[in-house]
Amino acid sequence: MIVYGASISPFVRKVLVFAAEKGIAVESKMVGLQSHDPEFRAASPFGKIPALRDGDYTLADSSAIVQYLEALHPEPALIPTDPRARGEAIWWDEFADTILVGTGGPIFAERVVKPLFLRQPNDPARADALERDELPAVLDHLEREIGDRAFLVENRFTLADIAVASPFANFAHAKVRRELDRHPRLHAYVDRILARPSFAGLIEREAKMISRVA
Numbered sequence: 001m002i003v004y005g006a007s008i009s010p011f012v013r014k015v016l017v018f019a020a021e022k023g024i025a026v027e028s029k030m031v032g033l034q035s036h037d038p039e040f041r042a043a044s045p046f047g048k049i050p051a052l053r054d055g056d057y058t059l060a061d062s063s064a065i066v067q068y069l070e071a072l073h074p075e076p077a078l079i080p081t082d083p084r085a086r087g088e089a090i091w092w093d094e095f096a097d098t099i100l101v102g103t104g105g106p107i108f109a110e111r112v113v114k115p116l117f118l119r120q121p122n123d124p125a126r127a128d129a130l131e132r133d134e135l136p137a138v139l140d141h142l143e144r145e146i147g148d149r150a151f152l153v154e155n156r157f158t159l160a161d162i163a164v165a166s167p168f169a170n171f172a173h174a175k176v177r178r179e180l181d182r183h184p185r186l187h188a189y190v191d192r193i194l195a196r197p198s199f200a201g202l203i204e205r206e207a208k209m210i211s212r213v214a
Contacts, residue, residue, distance in 0.1 A: 002027045003065075004040045005049030007202045008173070008209070010101055010166040011062040012050040017162050018066045020198035022073050032117075063093055066159060078159050088153045092160035100167050103138050104176070107131055111174040116213045131176055139179075143186045150192075157193075165193035169203045173210055 003019070003026045005012035019026045031040045034047040043058035044051035051060045052068070059065055070079045080086045110127035114120045142164070146152070152160040168190045178187055194203060 001025070002029050002039075002053040004029050004031050004035075004037075004043060004051040004053070006030045006032065008170070008206045009049055010105075010170050011097070013169065013199075013202055014062050014096075014162055014166045015050045015052070015065050015069075016202060017166065017196075017198040018078060018159065019069060021078060021157070021162070021196075022069060022076060024069060024073055063097065066093075070159075078157070078162070080154055080158060082154070085154045089158050089160045092152055093163040096163035096167060100138060100142075100164065103130065103134050104167055104171055104174075107135070107176060108170040108174040112170075112210065116210065127174070135176070136179075136182070139183050139186060143183045146185050146189050148185070150189075157196075161193050165190050165199070169194060169199070169206070172203075173206065 001019075001024070003012065003015055005015075005028075007013045007016055007028065016026065016028060029040070031037050031049065033049060035041070039053065040051060041047065043053050044060035046060070048060055050062055050065060052058065052065045054068075054072075059068055067079070070077070080089055107127045107130050110122045110124060114122035149155070151157055152164065180187055193199065
């Protein structure tokens with residue numbers, strides 16, 4: 001089973017962590033956005049990462065891939081079966097993909113991807129404005145929702161935690177400020193999730209890769 005894409009993408013990282021937590025052996029094949037690698041493009045016709053190849057079966061999009069992996073290997077269950085809990089987990093996955101990454105992703109793009117990997121002109125002022133004016137409201141919501149909970153759904157580790165924590169690795173790579181006085185519970189939660197072995201090794205390798213190209 002092959003997962004195409006670089007783990008520095010929060011979406012690719014989500015899939016790799018999900019597989020690791022389930023004990024599913026995958027080969028991680030690094031390709032960039034819009035790569036013309038023929039096997040990758042056969043799995044992802046529009047050049048989006050991640051993509052999956054499992055024998056003659058291919059699939060693109062991180063949310064679709066984790067649903068496939070869950071159905072293929074039901075234990076340990078990372079997507080709840082209870083209808084309400086499942087709805088919550090899927091909502092948090094969507095929140096992370098669209099709202100959290102949608103707000104914070106451009107910061108990572110302007111501070112890391114464009115200048116270091118694409119060698120393109122970047123817009124630091126845009127990144128600063130997003131960090132100052134847009135991201136705090138999203139983090140405020142997470143601070144309220146997490147409260148005193150150790151996990152987001154069913155009081156156990158699920159897809160919700162993987163999806164929500166993954167973008168915070170990118171925020172760290174982009175040196176987004178951590179307002180510990182404003183979001184203490186959120187940052188304690190994120191630190192705990194990202195310290196899991198399934199996350200920690202990936203993040204360490206990403207940091208080394210960024211330092212090499214900086």
